[in-house]
Amino acid sequence: MVSHGERPAHPFVGSPRILGDMSSDLDAPLDVLVRAPQPGAEDLSEPLRSRWSPSVYDDAHTLTRAEIDQLLHAAQWAPSAGNSQPWVFFVCERGSANHDRLVPHLSRGNSGWVPRASVVFVTAAHVLTGNDADAPAYSDYALYDVGQAAAHLTLQARSMGLHSHQFAGFDHEALAADLGLPATHVLLTGIAVGVQGDPASVDERTAARDERPRERRGLDEIARAGTFLEPWA
Ligand SMILES: Cc1cc2nc3c(=O)[nH]c(=O)nc-3n(C[C@H](O)[C@H](O)[C@H](O)COP(=O)(O)O)c2cc1C
Numbered sequence: 001m002v003s004h005g006e007r008p009a010h011p012f013v014g015s016p017r018i019l020g021d022m023s024s025d026l027d028a029p030l031d032v033l034v035r036a037p038q039p040g041a042e043d044l045s046e047p048l049r050s051r052w053s054p055s056v057y058d059d060a061h062t063l064t065r066a067e068i069d070q071l072l073h074a075a076q077w078a079p080s081a082g083n084s085q086p087w088v089f090f091v092c093e094r095g096s097a098n099h100d101r102l103v104p105h106l107s108r109g110n111s112g113w114v115p116r117a118s119v120v121f122v123t124a125a126h127v128l129t130g131n132d133a134d135a136p137a138y139s140d141y142a143l144y145d146v147g148q149a150a151a152h153l154t155l156q157a158r159s160m161g162l163h164s165h166q167f168a169g170f171d172h173e174a175l176a177a178d179l180g181l182p183a184t185h186v187l188l189t190g191i192a193v194g195v196q197g198d199p200a201s202v203d204e205r206t207a208a209r210d211e212r213p214r215e216r217r218g219l220d221e222i223a224r225a226g227t228f229l230e231p232w233a
Contacts, residue, residue: 038214047158053165055209058197059094059116067160068093068119071193074156075121078149081141086126087149090179092190093119101178102190107169110190112206114167117192122175123150128184143188150191157193164193 041049063071072089080086092098094117102122103115114120125142154164167190176187199207223232 040216047155051154051158052163052214054163054196055113055165055206056197056199056202057113057116057118057163057192057194059201061118061195061197062094063118063162063193067162070160071119071121071153071156075149075153078145078152080145080149084126084139084142084145086139086142087146088124088126088185089153090122090124091119092122098122098179102170102175105171105175105178107171110167110169112203113165113209114190114192116194116197116202117165118162118194119192121150121153121191121193122179123188123191124176124179124181124185125188126184127186132184146188150189153191153193161195162193163196164191166191 038049038052068091072091075087075089076085090098092102094115099115099120102120103111106114123146125146127139127142129139150166154166157164168188170190172187176185179187181187199210220231220233224230225232
């Protein structure tokens with residue numbers, strides 16, 4: 001029951017819920033599942049269908065250690081070239097020392113919303129083999145692999161009723177130094193994870209970000225039926 005002063009009911013606002021088998025959600029109108037429109041995404045399965053990147057997070061929400069581990073497990077079990085697993089995830093829980101390291105290096109555009117998320121995973125790729133005995137056999141595809149592991153993490157988050165928003169707008173050099181990143185690795189992105197917050201609790205500019213239409217290039221642009229000049233009609 002919702003009493004006065006409590007947040008109004010919204011499927012993905014408040015405590016995360018485990019969506020489990022989301023096949024029954026497929027018949028639900030999209031605006032019940034998500035706030036942002038997803039034109040063209042209607043034929044996707046969950047959790048792909050309701051994934052998007054909100055910027056308004058509930059800054060009172062925290063994740064348990066088990067939930068954070070579960071998100072990391074999704075990345076851990078992503079495929080990688082030669083099973084090299086060329087990734088490192090720096091866990092930056094809100095209020096932690098790593099969070100304090102991250103926040104000062106955020107770009108102006110990201111500093112308004114990223115700190116409110118429950119946790120941020122800062123991703124790094126092992127791109128140089130180096131002389132270490134445990135150096136991965138393959139590193140040519142490290143960027144591809146980390147991107148894929150990140151995608152798995154975001155979809156695991158969605159299936160746990162959480163939202164995520166990846167970002168690259170931060171001072172990579174300064175944060176790499178503060179995190180003690182070795183020269184064999186390159187810092188790539190942050191993945192902010194949490195639950196949606198009340199738009200009224202953030203500044204107008206941040207709230208307006210979540211009202212922006214989501215658009216995509218058409219299949220004729222991103223796919224080819226033959227050679228490069230033959231679009232997928
Ligand atoms: C590598 C990468 C870097 C990104 N950098 C930023 C960023 O610095 N700030 C931001 O607000 N969003 C950032 N995004 C989020 C994208 O803007 C967002 O995913 C895109 O607009 C599509 O929206 P959707 O995720 O809601 O489908 C980034 C996403 C990726 C994958």
